[in-house]
Amino acid sequence: MDPRFIRNFSIVAHIDHGKSTLADQLLLQTGTITQREFRDQILDDLDVERERGITVKARAVAINYEQDGQVYELNLVDTPGHVDFHYEVSRSLAACEGALLLVDAFQGVQAQTVANAYAAIESDLVIIPCINKIDLPVVRTAEVLDEMNSVLGIRPEEVLMVSGKSGIGITDVFRAIVERIPAPSGDSTAPLKAMIFDGKYDNYRGVVTYVRMREGRLRKGMKIALMRKGTSHEVLEVGQFRPNMAPCDELGPGQVGYFIAGIKELGGVHVGDTVTEANRPASDPFPGYKQPQQMVFCGMYPIEKTDFEKLRDELSKMSLNDASFTFVPETSDALGFGFRCGFLGMLHMEIIQQRLEKEANIDLIQTAPNVTYELLMMDGEIQKIDNPQDVPNTGGIKEFREPIVKVNFILPVDGIGPIMQLCADRRGIYKSTEYLGTTRAQLVYELPLAEVIYDMHDRLKSITRGYGTFDYEIIGFRPADLVKVDILVKGVRVDALASIMHRDNAERRGRGLCKRLKEEISKHQFEIPIQAAIGTRIIARETIAALRKNVTAKCYGGDITRKRKLWAKQREGKKRLKQFGEVEIPQKAFLSVLDVSDDM
């Protein structure tokens, strides 16, 4: 393929601004898929993605497009749109020369529009700005053009008006891709040099590696080397996604596709690594990517002890397809043997957890998530804390540090006051306000990540009636006056309920936590005191009264079936209880650490 006729691009947008619908439309109009094959969001092949309408894993599709008698190969590299997946966004962008930036004609510029647009600009991509969904009954096109201009410096005359859903303006999109995005360059006779931008694990064929070709050719039967580790492999198949895997003879400069080389583990393939010829290596490899940082952790424990190995297998399987997810075995006095799992963010955690429950069919107890902390000890050592129960109870801590993020809110102006109040309550440091036209503004804060991950999204949505959005990036660790709050249930310290919080909030949150637990734990034969403590000091207490009477009054012929079903249901519910001393605690209680809102 002559590189002059290749265009590599991605589509970036805020969530729900119509990225997947537009992608589907591009495939449909070029006959890459037929109407019959057409399903909503064809690029999202994980069930979870389809269900939640978000793209998690990048994919790449080769589209043949004909214009003025010339056939072009357009490679659409899909990117995830959510804040948790910045890392995947940037590596997808590195495979492209251009990006379509989609903005919803009604919602306008949102936090992830800004984040994604900057990511594209940083990757030196040509941006084709589009206002999407112009056929909506209510649009504010003129204002949206203003917002794009004031926040991103986009000139109104560059902007295309489209509707991915009905196909309006799609021809303009194709023309702009061909005319505005530069063709890739590269010497097809030079030694092979391709960049790995993703990979997936196939049960039968091993690792399928996604590459963007820079120089040389990649053919079946070639002996290749992965430069980072110097491992070499024989290429068994090369191909492109159309949109299913379609083998081809070779890939040349500028092309995007995949190869299979009998690599057994996804761990053997590093995103950002350089693929070259074993006998004729390229002189300078790509700089590579830094590994993603897991910032959110939670414990996952099987309810049945015997499921521990099964859970390990499932987690391993999961991590094959998602290198940004980690897990290590841990033990809890309360929950037994389980795993400490690390995620990029909350959405990432929810997705993994849903997939586990769906695909693995293991009953799990999941502990409330926490961020990762750093402890500077008296002896100068720095300890990384992924689990509140690892905080030493004895002294020796010189400094307790927590991760700080820069948060970028985009919201209607009448939400500024309440959000500033919320951020102040959450220990935020105000940075700036910028007005985008007359009705909306961009607000920047520095906040502890711990204060952001739990319910910032929900609070923002409720304060702004759904119109506010935010995005964040980690800027580092800072010392704070943090304490570990323990929970004692009938005198027994339940390690899995421990949490780390700011000293100023400890009493209020401790009280809220005890109240929540009182609601979650059902009555027992005896009274159950629930206490919150910092070290040995009790800061809050609630008491669950004893269960006194629990009798089905009538049990005659006609009642038995119905009562039996009722009891069976209760019995089923008991499976998700865990025994602590004499007290049974339901799974939900372990998440209640999360739900302690400010007003409790």
Added chain:
Amino acid sequence: MTERTGVFPATGDTAFVETLAPFRVPRSAYIHVPFCRHRCGYCDFTLVAGRDDLIERYLSAMERELATLQTPRSVDTLFLGGGTPTHLAPAQLERFLELLRTWFDLARDAEFSVEANPRDLLESDRVNVLARLGVNRISLGVQSFDDTVLKRLERDHQADEVERVVEHLSRLIPNVALDLIFGVPGQTLESWRATLERAIALRPAHVSTYGLTFEKGTTFWTRRSKGELSPAPEDLEYEMYALAMDRLPAAGYGHYELSNFARPGRDCRHNETYWAGRPCFAFGPGAARYIAGVREIGHRSTTSWLAKVEAGESPVGYREELTAEDRAREALIVGLRRTRGVSRDEFARDHGFNLDELGRSAWDRLCQRGLIEATEGGYRLTRAGRFLADTVTVEFVGTT
């Protein structure tokens, strides 16, 4: 519960009992009479209120349903429940009881019970019919001797009337059982104590005490969710139940089942059938038949039930086939409701399971918690266990 075919008879067919081993043939029959003057706010039983126009159709339909027996059956207990069986007019009641007597041969010492609303027995006409046709036990829906509580329960009688009814029953059908309800919104411990005393003073053979339950679909349920009715506090309900448990035995009534007390020899033999997990015939809407491990319940809607019978179709609205283990677990659960508890030998003989294996570690656990105690040949609830019987039950139920 797996559906099996071939082994079991068609739905609604009872004639197949011919093929059963003698000990599996029911010796009890339950008849449901779904008529009431009005529906009380707490009641979710199968009944129609103010539809006396359906009574004649019901009587003809029962004639057809009973005919599925093909041949008269000998029974030890026959029980008419409702609804209100005594809501039938005396002539209808007479025809109905005659019909039942043609299909059921009462054994020599058989127990023939009829549930009755006190007000229906104020006059002697129905009492005479009942006595003449062999009814030898009356279960009276007294509920309370406190008129405020009766009003709250939406009952149509007054406390004084009960005394008159019991008085004139004493000559013809002296075996009288009184049903009482505690834990009624607004009811005090003193009101309950007075009700118990007045019940005892009438010297009935049997007393049932039921803690009020809020059932889905009743007006009580709706009013509770709207906050218009507040259930009795759990502590008060406890005190009330404890009072019954102390007071009735002191007056000579043995606490033989969680909600039932009786003078010696006056336990309700019909209800013992259920708690022993024994088979039972049943006819009428909402009535639950249990034969050879198959439970069939008539349509709970009286009009659907009527339409089915009249069309010559099976009026069964729900059917379940229990596996041997399901049956045994069920028998264990209902068996524990009896004060005598469950016995290892009887259980193995009647249900084919070893009690200890079926309960596994639950027995020890519950013994440690003081809810269960070992008896000579088995297990039973302790006094503490009777207050928390459902907590115990859940330990033994299967998870289907």
